[in-house]
C-alpha cells in the first residue's frame with residue numbers, strides 16, 4: 492500500500508486521482524495507445540485497472556498494485572419508484588460517505604460528497620450533526636461520479652431489453668456538490684475535480700453546481716477561476732441574528748459580505764447565484780422572512796430555491812407545510828424574485844437534502860425501497 496495522501500489522509504492512490512498527463516508520466520515508456528486504453532477503461536467503462544481487459548495482464552497487475560479504488564461500496568438503496576439511488580461508501584481508513592443519483596424526465600443528476608462529515612455545524616443538517624472527519628481526495632470525489640455513470644448505463648441497458656428505449660433518459664447529465672461536506676473548505680481538490688469533470692467526463696460547466704454554506708473568500712476566488720459553473724448559496728435566513736443561529740459560519744461571513752460575493756460572481760461569470768432556502772416551520776417561513784429574503788435576493792441578483800426542510804434525528808423543528816411554502820413562493824414571485832420550489836427526492840431512503848449522515852439508514856428493506864448489502868457491516 493502506498494503512503495497516506497498528505498492532505499487528505501486517504502490511504503490509497505485512486506486510479507481516478509491522476510490527470511491524463513500524470514498517468515502518461517506514471518506509465519512511462521509504453522506505446523501511446525496503452526494510455527488511450529487505460530483512459531477508455533477508466534472513464535468510458537468506469538472500470539478499475541484490473542478489469543480493463545484491453546490492457547495486458549502484467550500491466551493490469553502492476554497498475555492494480557499501485558492504484559486501487561478508494562471507495563468501497565457498503566450498501567446501495569433504491570427508492571420505491573427506482574428513480575433515486577443512494578450509495579454508502581467506506582474509505583480505506585473507515586470514513587463513510589454517501590452519494591445520491593436522481594433520475595428525472597430529461598436529466599440524471601448525481602449529488603456528491605466533498606468531505607467525510609462536515610465542520611460547518613449547521614444544526615438542521617445530519618452531516619453537520621455528525622461532525623467532521625476529513626477532506627476527500629480528487630479520486631474519492633470522482634469515483635462517486637464514475638459509479639453514477641456506470642449505474643445510468645446499466646439501467647439503460649436493462650431497460651432496452653424490456654422497454655425498447657422508452658421512459659426517461661439514463662445518461663448522467665448533471666453533477667451537484669450538495670452531498671456531505673462543505674466543498675469550498677476542500678477548495679483545491681474540489682476545483683481540480685470540477686475541471687476533471689469537464690475535461691475527462693465531458694460535462695459542461697453549466698451542468699455542474701457547487702453549493703456552499705457561504706465561505707466568502709473562496710466564493711470570490713472561485714469567481715476568478717474562469718469557469719461558468721453554477722454556484723448555490725445556502726442562505727436559509729436573511730438577517731444576521733437568525734442566520735448566526737442556523738448557520739454558525741455566518742458569524743464570520745455576514746449577509747452583507749455574501750451579497751457582495753454573489754454580485755461579484757455574477758459579474759465575473761455571467762451566472763446568477765441561486766439561493767437555497769430550507770423552509771423551517773415557524774422559523775424562516777413567515778411573511779416577514781419572505782420580505783427580508785426579497786431584499787437580499789434582489790441585492791444579490793440571485794434566484795431562489797425553496798426546499799422543504801427534511802427531518803433529521805438531531806433537530807427538533809420540522810419542515811414547513813406545503814401551503815406555507817406556496818404562500819412564501821407567491822410572495823417572492825409577486826416581488827419579481829425568480830423562485831422555484833424543489834421537489835423532495837429520496838426521503839424514503841434517507842437520501843434527501845441534509846439527511847446524509849454516513850451511517851446506515853434505519854430504513855429496512857420491505858414495503859417500499861430496496862437495500863442491497865454490498866459488504867457485511869462491521
Ligand code: SAH
Nearest residue numbers: 616672673702703704725767800801844845
Ligand atoms: N455544505 C454545502 C453543501 C452540502 S448541503 C452547503 O451548505 O451548501 C446541501 C444543501 O442541503 C444545503 O443547501 C444545505 O443547507 C441543505 N440542507 C442541509 N440539511 C437540510 C435538511 N435537513 N433539509 C433540507 N435541506 C438541508
